[in-house]
Amino acid sequence: MSAHALFVPPRPATPAQPLSFFGFLRAIRANALSMWPEAAYQQDVVRRSLLSGTNVLISAPAAIRHVLVDNADNYRRTHASIRILRPITGDGLLLSTGEAWRHQRRTIAPALAPRMLPLLTRHIVTATEETVARLSALIALANQPIDLLATMQTLALDIAGRSMFSLETRQYGAAMRAMLTEYAHYARPTLLDMLLPASIVTPRDLGRRRFQRRWMALIDSIMRARMAAPATGTPRDLFDLLRAARDPDTGAAFSRDELRDQVATMILAGHETTAVALFWAMTLLAAAPDAQARIAAEAATLDLSAEHATEAVEHLPFTRAVVSETLRLYPPAFVIVRQAIAADRYGEIDIPRGAVVMIAPWVLHRHHRLWRDPDAFDPTRFLPDAPPPPRFAYLPFGAGPRVCVGAQFALAEATLVLAALTCSFHIARVDTTPVLPVAVVTTQPDHAPMFRLRARGALVR
Ligand code: HEM
Numbered sequence: 001m002s003a004h005a006l007f008v009p010p011r012p013a014t015p016a017q018p019l020s021f022f023g024f025l026r027a028i029r030a031n032a033l034s035m036w037p038e039a040a041y042q043q044d045v046v047r048r049s050l051l052s053g054t055n056v057l058i059s060a061p062a063a064i065r066h067v068l069v070d071n072a073d074n075y076r077r078t079h080a081s082i083r084i085l086r087p088i089t090g091d092g093l094l095l096s097t098g099e100a101w102r103h104q105r106r107t108i109a110p111a112l113a114p115r116m117l118p119l120l121t122r123h124i125v126t127a128t129e130e131t132v133a134r135l136s137a138l139i140a141l142a143n144q145p146i147d148l149l150a151t152m153q154t155l156a157l158d159i160a161g162r163s164m165f166s167l168e169t170r171q172y173g174a175a176m177r178a179m180l181t182e183y184a185h186y187a188r189p190t191l192l193d194m195l196l197p198a199s200i201v202t203p204r205d206l207g208r209r210r211f212q213r214r215w216m217a218l219i220d221s222i223m224r225a226r227m228a229a230p231a232t233g234t235p236r237d238l239f240d241l242l243r244a245a246r247d248p249d250t251g252a253a254f255s256r257d258e259l260r261d262q263v264a265t266m267i268l269a270g271h272e273t274t275a276v277a278l279f280w281a282m283t284l285l286a287a288a289p290d291a292q293a294r295i296a297a298e299a300a301t302l303d304l305s306a307e308h309a310t311e312a313v314e315h316l317p318f319t320r321a322v323v324s325e326t327l328r329l330y331p332p333a334f335v336i337v338r339q340a341i342a343a344d345r346y347g348e349i350d351i352p353r354g355a356v357v358m359i360a361p362w363v364l365h366r367h368h369r370l371w372r373d374p375d376a377f378d379p380t381r382f383l384p385d386a387p388p389p390p391r392f393a394y395l396p397f398g399a400g401p402r403v404c405v406g407a408q409f410a411l412a413e414a415t416l417v418l419a420a421l422t423c424s425f426h427i428a429r430v431d432t433t434p435v436l437p438v439a440v441v442t443t444q445p446d447h448a449p450m451f452r453l454r455a456r457g458a459l460v461r
Pocket of ligand 1: 269403
């Protein structure tokens with residue numbers, strides 16, 4: 001793609017000066033992407049004092065490596081993250097710590113290793129084929145405008161549900177969807193969430209606890225249905241894999257409660273992030289017809305059926321580059337937050353005990369010192385023959401011991417869905433209203449724009 005053709009998608013306004021204390025707290029609750037001043041995109045460190053202590057945003061790759069990898073044991077999740085996530089993930093992999101976390105990570109990682117991808121891609125392909133068929137019917141009938149945000153949310157949850165519970169998702173999918181929508185209310189942090197330690201119960205926490213009981217009861221009933229179904233010799237989905245998984249060091253299996261919390265964690269962590277990534281990819285492609293045509297041409301020569309999809313992912317370098325570029329411009333996990341257990345220092349960066357350390361993929365991925373044309377959509381920077389980005393400058397999945405355990409699954413899913421949809425449809429926006437990212441828990445659009453899809457002629461096989 002030549003430099004003059006680069007598309008620069010709109011982004012929220014950035015304050016010229018650091019925000020006041022209350023301005024900062026308001027921004028965290030309304031749109032966290034507008035809380036960092038212009039200087040954050042030029043500097044290694046932005047530090048500010050809040051009533052609750054020091055807050056340090058770090059964008060220097062070597063210092064990020066220090067926090068997330070070399071001295072990772074000194075940093076834990078914040079009280080606010082725990083109170084927001086625990087109702088939906090329980091004590092699963094995302095929130096556990098110490099030996100409990102090590103046991104869970106060792107036991108789960110093999111189920112999501114690249115060699116297990118064929119089992120999971122089967123579910124990705126089946127759910128995607130159904131979505132393509134549904135969209136084709138809709139546009140053939142009335143050429144209706146399509147809400148691709150809702151479509152991607154439904155598809156990503158369907159994929160997460162079927163990958164976990166291939167037999168039960170048809171029956172329980174609607175109930176899961178309803179509860180996850182309800183959770184969006186509890187996920188929005190309140191002022192008290194941010195200021196009080198997790199041990200003090202806030203009014204919002206009471207609602208969260210009631211929600212947790214109902215959500216975990218739903219997961220329990222799906223598990224009961226599965227356990228009553230006849231077993232097979234070969235695993236059908238992630239649930240079969242997790243149920244059979246053993247800690248390679250101790251041989252221990254997950255208890256029933258542990259299994260339930262892992263299932264809840266995987267469904268939450270796995271669907272919302274991928275849904276927004278796919279939505280942003282479609283929005284970028286609608287503005288870049290050349291990139292669409294290139295994906296369609298790449299995908300048209302491949303067999304994307306359930307049996308061959310895993311292999312096909314290896315032959316979709318441009319589609320994969322669009323996924324990587326989308327995750328750079330719109331990282332679903334826009335910030336990784338830690339709290340320092342003990343005082344720490346890296347070079348000139350002083351981190352007091354209790355300081356909140358932020359590593360913000362949103363800022364890092366648009367940092368002027370680390371990227372050429374940081375705000376422009378240019379997938380070619382991720383093609384296999386392009387120079388790789390500086391280490392620790394590109395972190396859509398985090399880094400270090402707590403790096404995303406589902407990254408390979410997510411990348412395969414996003415690549416295959418994008419290839420199948422782009423191969424089947426020309427994608428265009430109905431109007432030209434800018435779509436701005438808003439970050440509260442993940443990087444969402446400020447509204448759901450409508451799209452016009454037109455069949456390309458060759459439907460996905
Ligand atoms: C585009 C999609 C995804 C993105 C952008 C994403 C991003 C991330 C990030 C940044 C972290 C690290 C958080 C931190 O260090 O505080 C993380 C952790 C995690 N992710 Fe993902 N994720 C995605 C998809 C998935 C999927 C599909 C699954 C499960 C099937 C998953 C499961 C998890 C779990 C369990 C953790 C916690 C790991 C641990 O603490 O050991 N994620 N993810």
